[in-house]
Amino acid sequence: MENTLIFEVLESQYKAALTMLRNALEKVPAEHWNSKEYNKPTWQLAFHTLYGTKMYLSPSPETFVLWENAIRGAESLSGVNEWEHPEEGVIVEGTHTPSELIAFIDDIVANLHQNISALPIQEPSGFEWYPVTRLELHLTNIRHIQHHTAQIIERLKAKNIHGFAWLIDGNAAVEW
Template sequence: MIDYVRTMLISQFEAALCMMDQCIRACPPEHWEGKIANGTFRWAAYHTLFWVDLYLSPGDEDAFELRDLHRRGGDERLPGACVGLSKEETIDYLAICRRKMLDTLATETTESLQRPCAIPWRKFSRGELHLYNLRHVQHHAGQMSAYLRRVDPALSDHKQLPWIGAGWRSR
């Protein structure tokens, strides 16, 4: 059963990250700083990846090690909005998060998924943390997709930013 759970989680995480990757790559330079909700497209992408990175880390938030790119993009745990990264750096960060997701989920066990997650403000299991993390990615991928379809007529066709049902789809 655990192999099935890992396969299912990986497939859905890849689909969500793939949809986000499509949005980041499709975003025209003039819309990278465009407003989405209370932030910018740039911030929404960075914010999402920061939390993917942190929530995939073993242990609590103190075990999370900031990367060099966080010095430029910011620490989302601190008050105030982070600046985020350039489009190219964001694409690279997404690839880092995808690799981390694959590595992390491949090592999960029934026991590790049932254990309480180590993030103090999240009161559920590590398994549920993965689902929460996945929902967070899809929420922001949806925001970015809707924004791009609204501001760029060339992206309004659903074939330009397609729904990915499962797995990573290369273009």
């Protein structure tokens, strides 16, 4: 399979996953955005997802450029991942708004093509804690987006909010 086709498919699947996340975030009622009902509020779950997405689209942790509006420490949900070790005593101060996180999604999408095609997919991931190829890291990154998007959707469904589309390729959708 030609790398160009692989890059096109990866970009399409990233866009589909990020659009599904965006669509879910747009349905979160204001009273549930920063709710203490769950271990971490919905906004922080979404921010964690986007932070990880942007980081793993970078060549390495050393070259990762933090999103300019990031709230310090909000990327950590549990501190169990290599990149989720906040400095001791970091207290998350503030809340990202829906429009801020949607702007973060737009920023990631705007740079997808460049970030995906910049690195050879058969080379190592660039992250020592992921001893896989760059291609496998992309697939893992997309699965990470879908995992947390599904969590947000399940939270919304529990509040009787429905109407989520499964995007096949960024364009075609199936309602579920």
